Amino acid sequence: EEELAERPSARQAVRNLGTHFHELFRNRDFMFLLVSFSIGLAVFNGMLTVIDQWLEPFGYSNNQAGIAGGTLIVAGLAGAAVAGILMDTYHNYRAILKGCFICALAALTFLCLMLFRHNYPLVLVGFGFMGFFTLPILPGIIENAVECTYPMPEESSSGLLFCCGNVLGIGVTLLMAKLVKSADNRPFTAANLFLVASIALCVLIVLPYKGQYRRLEAERGHTRVSSSEKALGEERDPRIAGHHQEDNSMERPLLVDPSAV
Template identity: 40%
Template sequence: THTHTHTHTHTHTHTHTHTAMMWITYAPISDLVAEFYGVPQSVVNLFSVSWSILYLPGSALHTYVMAKRGVRQVVLLGIAGTALGGVLRTLGSLLVDAGTIGTLPGYLMTLLGQALAGLVQPIFVNGSAMIAAIWFGVEERDLATAASSFCSPLGSALGQFIPPMLVSENDDGDVEGMTLLHAVQAGIALVGFVAVLVAFAEAPPTPPSRSTELRHREDRGTMAATDVLRTAWGMLRDQQFQILLWSFGVGLCMFNSLMTLINEYTAVEGYSDNDAGIFGGIFLMMGLVGVIAAGVVMDATHAYRAIFKTAFVLAIGSLLFLIVALRPGQFAWSAVAFGAMGCVMLSLLPIALETAVECTYPASEEISAGMLFSIGNIFTVGCVYFMETLIKLHDDYDSTVFTPVNLALLAFAGVAVLPALFYSGPNR
């Protein structure tokens, strides 16, 4: 049983990590991507924003296929879509490199591939708590959820570090390495597809508990769309789940927007593409530390309410630290501030997921997770372009750290933290 569990966990970790890496790939090199495809930088942000736009329909697809076909088939669909998206992105950059039909067709092909990968992203993100419940016992569930949540920041960190290493501008002013970057990521996705095809099982040979076996056997093949909608509507009527939904949704919106705009956000303070990649990587790598710490503390105490509230209070403190530290010529302090903020903000991933499971039990884990991530991604769509507009006003407010974009971030943090302090949902 342990061998099957470990093989399954490694396979899911690989696919989930790679998906996160594809999402954030263009953020640290957005100026070079704009130059390569001959489009404005705001259009480049659509590569990331498209994932937020497609999150809700992707969640619906995940829930439907999961109910009708089960875990193995839904994960296979996810990695197949990711691999095909990676191939289309590679073809798009090859069209630009060929230089025979202009850059627009290449951009559109790349956007199509990115959107396809974004459509299947919820299969990996929403399934974290569900996978933990199917494959692990109650005593291991919190750590398993944290381990799965670990994949998103790890993949995003790689997506921040690697692109500036492969993509650069040569002496003639031409952007090089875009096709190599796409080809590497497509190759990793294809390896993941083969791994899922060969090694990913529907369920462990021995279920972790009888109740888990019965519940998931009942869910599969019987959960119609009306059942999902009825369950979701019941959650939305729960005042405590509304608090979770709002606070986590705003927090996720801040994270997505900051990671998407990290190049532009740091460039106005005089930092380069490489610096932006380092800041983003540090944010996410320290986020891994936060995720692990959250998993250990939850596993030891099961004090979900207290942990949830504490993490949100620490998050607003870390944001203030970042705002004060991110100034020209303060690379070291800026890096420390990004790390502190990442450690706190990303710890909220497993905390919120497990708190939602406790709050909505016995509802299916992927429904609560899907709703949490969907609302955050819906908020992200408008927030990215709103923050981008505020960043462009930086020069008019250069004498203060409280620039329009930083004031907006503080406002977002405030409206997320305040309701979280009143959360009093059950621990079952």
């Protein structure tokens, strides 16, 4: 009963969530991430939803479209793994995110240029490059959002990102379904131009992003404070330092003079 009493009510939870969203919309750095991610996620979902219709005017079957989509996903998982290792090692989240967006734009442009009949191997290469640089944007965006909104709960920023991206994705999917019906003026079809222009817009939005690493700085500051407090405690109480010296002396091996044996 005490645990139930301590839990916030549903009304209080909704009120807290509304407060978090209000603060997020006032965060300029987060808005760069929100707009770019929403457009990118919407385009990605729309492209995968109508991938068979998109490739059909260029002479590719549904099976070939399915293989292309699978290539994109598998390459994307590999790219996300590489990006995760780089972020954990160097903690340079901004540069990795911007690099992924720029490379994704280049890969999508290459893919659109390769879309013509009897060019399936290069089409698969284009989908592979597209996936390798597109899927890592997801962990990159989440890491940057958590950093620039700290100490805001991670669930609030991540939830708002996916909510806006999925809502926008509905409209993009409906628009893509109409644009892919024609392959006129290929490779500069209406669908291809829309995809490239959308990702180019994402790049222009994310390039000015200069969000701070608030969580990372807080963790480093906590580590420095803990070390300084330990040193200060030894200065105030010499017995602490003496205790550490005794522990170190106990760990030393016992040396015996051979001449005394």
